[in-house]
Amino acid sequence: MQIRLAARPVGYPKTSDFSIEESPIPEPGEGELLLKTQYLSVDPYMRGRINDRKSYAPNVEIGEVMIGRSVSKVIASNHSDFQPGDIVWADHGWQAYGISSAQGLRKIDPSLGPISTALGILGMPGLTAYFGLLEVGKPKARETVVVSAAAGAVGSLVGQIAKIKGCRAIGIAGSDEKVNYAIDGLGFDGAFNYKTTADYRTELQSLCPNGIDVYFDNVGGTITDAVFSLMNMWGRISVCGQISQYNLIEPEMGPRMMAGFIGKRLQMQGFLVGDFADQHAEGLQQMSVWLKEGQLNYREDIVEGLENAPQAFIGMLRGDNIGKRLVKCEG
Amino acid sequence: MQIRLAARPVGYPKTSDFSIEESPIPEPGEGELLLKTQYLSVDPYMRGRINDRKSYAPNVEIGEVMIGRSVSKVIASNHSDFQPGDIVWADHGWQAYGISSAQGLRKIDPSLGPISTALGILGMPGLTAYFGLLEVGKPKARETVVVSAAAGAVGSLVGQIAKIKGCRAIGIAGSDEKVNYAIDGLGFDGAFNYKTTADYRTELQSLCPNGIDVYFDNVGGTITDAVFSLMNMWGRISVCGQISQYNLIEPEMGPRMMAGFIGKRLQMQGFLVGDFADQHAEGLQQMSVWLKEGQLNYREDIVEGLENAPQAFIGMLRGDNIGKRLVKCEG
Numbered sequence: 001m002q003i004r005l006a007a008r009p010v011g012y013p014k015t016s017d018f019s020i021e022e023s024p025i026p027e028p029g030e031g032e033l034l035l036k037t038q039y040l041s042v043d044p045y046m047r048g049r050i051n052d053r054k055s056y057a058p059n060v061e062i063g064e065v066m067i068g069r070s071v072s073k074v075i076a077s078n079h080s081d082f083q084p085g086d087i088v089w090a091d092h093g094w095q096a097y098g099i100s101s102a103q104g105l106r107k108i109d110p111s112l113g114p115i116s117t118a119l120g121i122l123g124m125p126g127l128t129a130y131f132g133l134l135e136v137g138k139p140k141a142r143e144t145v146v147v148s149a150a151a152g153a154v155g156s157l158v159g160q161i162a163k164i165k166g167c168r169a170i171g172i173a174g175s176d177e178k179v180n181y182a183i184d185g186l187g188f189d190g191a192f193n194y195k196t197t198a199d200y201r202t203e204l205q206s207l208c209p210n211g212i213d214v215y216f217d218n219v220g221g222t223i224t225d226a227v228f229s230l231m232n233m234w235g236r237i238s239v240c241g242q243i244s245q246y247n248l249i250e251p252e253m254g255p256r257m258m259a260g261f262i263g264k265r266l267q268m269q270g271f272l273v274g275d276f277a278d279q280h281a282e283g284l285q286q287m288s289v290w291l292k293e294g295q296l297n298y299r300e301d302i303v304e305g306l307e308n309a310p311q312a313f314i315g316m317l318r319g320d321n322i323g324k325r326l327v328k329c330e331g
Numbered sequence: 332m333q334i335r336l337a338a339r340p341v342g343y344p345k346t347s348d349f350s351i352e353e354s355p356i357p358e359p360g361e362g363e364l365l366l367k368t369q370y371l372s373v374d375p376y377m378r379g380r381i382n383d384r385k386s387y388a389p390n391v392e393i394g395e396v397m398i399g400r401s402v403s404k405v406i407a408s409n410h411s412d413f414q415p416g417d418i419v420w421a422d423h424g425w426q427a428y429g430i431s432s433a434q435g436l437r438k439i440d441p442s443l444g445p446i447s448t449a450l451g452i453l454g455m456p457g458l459t460a461y462f463g464l465l466e467v468g469k470p471k472a473r474e475t476v477v478v479s480a481a482a483g484a485v486g487s488l489v490g491q492i493a494k495i496k497g498c499r500a501i502g503i504a505g506s507d508e509k510v511n512y513a514i515d516g517l518g519f520d521g522a523f524n525y526k527t528t529a530d531y532r533t534e535l536q537s538l539c540p541n542g543i544d545v546y547f548d549n550v551g552g553t554i555t556d557a558v559f560s561l562m563n564m565w566g567r568i569s570v571c572g573q574i575s576q577y578n579l580i581e582p583e584m585g586p587r588m589m590a591g592f593i594g595k596r597l598q599m600q601g602f603l604v605g606d607f608a609d610q611h612a613e614g615l616q617q618m619s620v621w622l623k624e625g626q627l628n629y630r631e632d633i634v635e636g637l638e639n640a641p642q643a644f645i646g647m648l649r650g651d652n653i654g655k656r657l658v659k660c661e662g
Contacts, residue, residue, distance in 0.1 A: 048594075220589050242590040253584040258551050259573040261601030263379075268599045270592030 001306050003094035005050055005060045012247045012317060013050070018066065018310040026099050028078050033105070035072035035090055035098045040306065040327040041119040042068065042313040043153070044218075047246040066094040066309075069124065071108060071115050082107070089118050094309050096329060112288055120153055120324035121298040122288055124273050128240060129157035130283045131276040133216055134165075136238035136269050141166030143213035144232075146204070148223050150191055151178035153324035154240060157287075158216045159188045160296050167214070170207045172200075172223055174319040181322055186297055200226035211235075219244045221252065228257050237268040247317060299323025305330075332637050334425035336381055336391045343578045343648060344381070349397065349641040357430050359409050364436070366403035366421050366429045371637065371658040372450040373399065373644040374484070375549075378577040397425040397640075400455065402439060402446050413438070418446050420454070425640050427660060443619055451484055451655035452629040453619055455604050459571060460488035461614045462607040464547055465496075467569035467600050472497030474544035475563075477535070479554050481522055482509035484655035485571060488618075489547045490519045491627050498545070501538045503531075503554055505650040512653055517628055531557035542566075550575045552583065559588050568599040578648060630654030636661075 006019040028034045049067055050060050060067055070093075074086040079102045082088070089106040092098025108118045120126060132154070139145050145162035149155040150171025159169040159182060171182040171191035182191040190207040197203050204212070204226055211232035217224055220242035231237070245252060260266065276283065290296045301321040303312035306329045316325045337350040359365045380398055381391050391398055401424075405417040410433045413419065420437040423429025439449045451457060463485075470476050476493035480486040481502025490500040490513060502513040502522035513522040521538040528534050535543070535557055542563035548555055551573035562568070576583060591597065607614065621627045632652035634643035637660045647656045 217589070220587060224589065239589055239592045242587075242593065245587060245590050251586050254587045255582050256551060256573075256576060256585045258548070258555065258570055258599075258601075259576050261570045261599065262573065262603065263601070265601050265603065265606065266599075267601075268589075268592065268597075270589075270594070270596050270598075272593065272596065275596065 001096045003066050003306065003309055005062055005064055005066055007062065008052055009047075009050060009247075011249050013047070013310070013314050015310045015314065017050075020307050020310075023095070025097050028076055028099055031079050031101065033074050033079050033082050033100045033102060034076040035088065035092060035100055036075050037070045037072050037090075037092075037096055037098065037306065037329040038087070039071040039116045039119055040068055040094060040309055040329060041070065041123075042309065042316050042325050042327060043125070044241050044243050044246065044317065046313065047243075047317060065092075067091075068093050069119060070098075071118050072098065087115050089123070094306065096306055113291065116300055116302075116326055116328075117298070119326055120300060121157060121291060121296065122284055125153035125324055126157055126287045127276065127280055127283050128273040129154045129161060129216075130287060131273060131279065132238045132240045132271055133158050133161050133214070135276060135279075136271050137214040137216055137236050139165055139167045139214045142168070144168040144170065144208045144210055145214040145216065146170045146172065146208065146212050146227055147216040147218070148172045148227075149174075149218035149241070149243065149319075150182045150188065151175075151322045152218065152319075153321075155216070155218055156182070156186055156298065156323060157296065160186050161290075162214075163187050163189075164290060164295055168208070168210075170204070170212075172219075178322055181299070185299070194223055201229055204230050214238065216240060217242070221245065221254070225254055225257070228260060231260070231264055231266055233264050235264060235266050237266060239268060239270040243317065301325045303327050332427045334397050334637065334640055336393055336395055336397055338393065339383055340378075340381060340578075342580045344378070344641070344645050346641045346645065348381075351638055351641075354426070356428050359407055359430055362410050362432065364405050364410050364413055364431045364433060365407040366419065366423060366431055367406050368401045368403050368421075368423070368427055368429065368637065368660040369418070370402045370447045370450055371399055371425060371640055371660060372401065372454075373640065373647050373656050373658060374456070375572050375574045375577065375648065377644065378574075378648060396423075398422075399424050400450060401429075402449050403429065420449050425637065427637055444622065447631055447633075447657055447659075448629070450657060451631060452488060452622060452627065453615055456484035456655055457488055457618045458607065458611055458614050459604040460485045460492060460547075461618060462604060462610065463569045463571045463602055464489050464492050464545070466607060467602050468545040468547055468567050470496055470498045470545045473499075475499040475501065475539045475541055476545040476547065477501045477503065477539065477543050477558055478547040478549070479503045479558075480549035480572070480574065480650075481513045481519065482506075482653045483549065483650075484652075486547070486549055487513070487517055487629065487654060488627065491517050492621075493545075494518050494520075495621060495626055499539070499541075501535070501543075503550075509653055512630070516630070525554055532560055535561050545569065547571060548573070552576060552585070556585055556588070559591060562591070562595055562597055564595050566595060566597050568597060570599060570601040574648065632656045634658050
């Protein structure tokens with residue numbers, strides 16, 4: 001089974017923007033491997049990759065298999081480095097079987113934890129939180145860190161890492177269940193539900209009595225406007241995502257905020273996790289230590305069946321998930 | 332004579348927002364000096380200081396003497412470090428005579444150049460250009476630097492320093508005369524008049540065939556929107572001023588631009604010249620070397636008479652000046 005892009009989404013993607021096709025199991029050629037998908041990751045960045053617009057990476061063309069990372073099992077191998085049964089971190093997209101030249105393939109050590117964590121806390125989302133907070137946001141002990149999409153794969157880790165570093169961690173999320181999870185499950189100092197809060201700024205003011213030093217932004221839009229107005233002198237804004245903007249048909253207008261950058265000496269920086277590629281091993285090492293020490297919690301939100309990947313993706317864009325959303329394919 | 336703030340300006344200041352009052356020449360007390368203003372500086376930052384809104388420095392209250400830096404002459408001194416006749420860089424605002432405790436007072440060496448340059452190329456505007464470009468914008472040789480308000484006190488120096496550093500320098504200014512001055516007088520590689528150009532983006536594209544690496548922003552608004560859309564990967568935005576926004580009665584809306592920060596890894600930082608106080612001496616030293624070597628040109632736009640300071644200030648906010656606007660007081 002393969003899932004291909006059938007149409008360029010206008011606004012929020014629809015399931016009809018994807019086509020599900022049965023396909024024969026491919027044969028690996030010389031030096032190649034046959035992989036079978038175990039878990040597929042659906043992530044916000046994929047929304048940008050199915051647009052027509054130029055992005056930081058090539059777009060998926062109509063008719064192509066949808067891109068995405070997976071945890072896969074080696075079924076057959078014509079490559080001396082990999083044996084059948086090996087579990088690997090792969091990049092063959094939304095399909096049940098994939099062929100790989102072994103380039104970019106990385107073995108997963110199942111003794112480190114459940115293999116699915118290679119797509120979450122011990123994978124790109126974990127590293128995104130780690131480097132985006134520590135290298136871009138540069139929080140210092142006793143500072144206040146605010147993170148949006150606080151119950152998501154990345155945000156849930158940002159708040160916990162902030163706590164490990166001695167900061168006050170405040171989250172913004174889209175349901176009471178997420179808010180409770182952030183506070184009770186993850187140890188955030190506070191959080192609020194932006195869908196039921198009329199005045200974000202007042203709410204943030206009461207949760208951040210000393211102002212905001214670091215903002216890890218996953219969402220953009222009006223939530224971000226409110227955070228900006230409360231940034232402290234020398235504050236840092238780590239721009240990880242802008243999910244509120246990805247499904248807009250027309251670019252959104254908002255209050256201009258650059259004048260505030262001068263007096264407060266704010267610093268804002270966008271990043272991608274790949275910018276820190278040469279530090280990934282060290283970041284994973286630290287994350288797995290914290291995980292084993294019980295300093296980090298995580299949740300997975302698992303949708304069963306590759307054929308449900310489009311719905312899983314669309315739902316994630318709407319914020320249905322708590323923790324890392326994955327698609328589990330039949331073993 | 333003293334010029335006091337008579338009313339909080341709504342939008343652009345009017346001359347009636349200031350009052351001109353005759354006042355007796357004050358007497359210096361023990362340890363104090365009597366100063367006579369020679370040149371007064373009018374600068375964009377002053378607009379923020381006459382608002383009600385909280386700014387990075389205390390506001391001028393209604394009835395108070397308007398703040399501002401000056402080059403002044405010591406008339407009488409009860410302080411052993413200063414003698415009558417000394418020329419000093421002072422902070423006593425818009426008045427013909429001021430009393431100083433000598434705190435923050437700095438002697439100006441008239442052999443370095445005309446004393447008025449202590450308010451321009453060898454003063455705060457010069458240091459603002461120097462540190463805002465080199466420390467915040469961090470241009471590398473062969474990169475493209477764009478500066479707005481390119482014929483102003485700061486912008487005119489930013490482009491020239493960019494050229495010294497081996498960059499392509501492109502300016503944006505508000506008249507054909509300013510554009511010609513930037514290109515012919517200052518050696519910019521190109522410039523355009525935003526008041527007569529319909530499509531800033533297309534114009535910038537033709538002037539910046541390799542995109543924009545560093546943007547030194549003095550203005551904000553729609554000019555900045557156009558520059559943003561052409562920023563290169565890893566581009567830096569040095570936020571020095573937002574003069575297009577200072578006189579607005581309602582905050583302006585603009586297209587949200589944070590999503591572009593992610594893929595391009597843009598970095599934006601606001602600064603004030605005082606952030607680099609411990610490097611000012613070194614910056615001045617370098618600027619005066621470049622000036623003596625003929626690598627920097629400057630112009631002064633001098634308005635005669637303290638009583639004309641309000642008009643000089645308001646005109647500067649509207650972009651009447653080419654180069655540094657000063658008010659010359661009677662000797």
